[in-house]
Amino acid sequence: MTLQKTSNNNSTHSTKKLSVQFSLNGLSFLSLNGTNTAVFKQEKIAQNGTPEEILLLLQESLEANQIELNTQDEVEIHYASSLYTLVPQSLFDPKRSSDYLKFNSKILATDFIAHDTIDSLDVVVVYVPFININNYFFDAVGSFSYYHHISKLLASSAALFLSKNEETILVNVRDGQFDLIIYKDQTLQLCNSYSFKTNEDFLYYILFTFEQLKIKPENATINVIGYQFKESDLFSISEKYIKNIIILDGNFNVMTTNEVHHPTQLVLSNL
Numbered sequence: 001m002t003l004q005k006t007s008n009n010n011s012t013h014s015t016k017k018l019s020v021q022f023s024l025n026g027l028s029f030l031s032l033n034g035t036n037t038a039v040f041k042q043e044k045i046a047q048n049g050t051p052e053e054i055l056l057l058l059q060e061s062l063e064a065n066q067i068e069l070n071t072q073d074e075v076e077i078h079y080a081s082s083l084y085t086l087v088p089q090s091l092f093d094p095k096r097s098s099d100y101l102k103f104n105s106k107i108l109a110t111d112f113i114a115h116d117t118i119d120s121l122d123v124v125v126v127y128v129p130f131i132n133i134n135n136y137f138f139d140a141v142g143s144f145s146y147y148h149h150i151s152k153l154l155a156s157s158a159a160l161f162l163s164k165n166e167e168t169i170l171v172n173v174r175d176g177q178f179d180l181i182i183y184k185d186q187t188l189q190l191c192n193s194y195s196f197k198t199n200e201d202f203l204y205y206i207l208f209t210f211e212q213l214k215i216k217p218e219n220a221t222i223n224v225i226g227y228q229f230k231e232s233d234l235f236s237i238s239e240k241y242i243k244n245i246i247i248l249d250g251n252f253n254v255m256t257t258n259e260v261h262h263p264t265q266l267v268l269s270n271l
Contacts, residue, residue: 121158
């Protein structure tokens with residue numbers, strides 16, 4: 001995966017690392033220091049906010065948790081939004097980046113378009129980052145990496161599941177949203193993200209996708225990364241229609257204990 005990166009620092013050794021995931025619902029961050037102490041925080045807003053509101057929320061949260069950006073050795077930013085699309089690498093032209101997005105996302109003429117390249121899948125993830133947040137981090141730390149959260153999920157999952165012939169269905173549940181990734185016959189069959197308000201919405205999107213791809217729910221196995229999914233109403237309604245549901249941790253290992261993690265923390269800890 002090729003990360004979007006600004007840099008004025010050639011150091012490869014990191015003792016303090018900050019990873020932040022942004023969406024219009026809020027943000028979460030994972031802070032690691034040289035003593036292996038981790039701080040995970042999640043901040044939400046009542047409804048979809050603006051990039052300006054999200055930046056203010058970040059500044060307040062970092063100050064409240066006494067995290068100074070200028071002391072970080074490494075900073076990574078993840079954008080978890082629906083403003084993305086996948087383009088085959090052979091068809092991608094960076095000069096036409098906005099054209100790939102405008103048919104399925106509402107973008108402005110002034111929007112900055114970024115992209116991540118995932119060589120293992122021969123695809124490019126085209127997306128809209130929050131340019132005010134990028135500018136803030138550039139001013140604060142100078143050197144940082146940023147990319148879309150789906151790029152990380154695709155690159156990490158492809159390394160494990162792409163070479164397998166059997167069907168692999170991954171569901172990454174977030175706050176009011178989920179990502180659905182399907183591999184089959186050593187190819188990426190589908191990658192999409194959905195917003196949902198009710199449990200029925202969640203199930204509808206999955207079953208409709210199954211119908212389009214001719215996947216039988218009674219024979220399918222879905223692998224879910226999600227916060228307390230097995231104890232949630234989402235699990236209760238899903239198991240009525242889908243025979244096999246497996247809960248995974250952030251490294252795609254089957255969870256065999258009662259330990260509970262937040263999905264964003266799982267993704268961030270797998271960087």
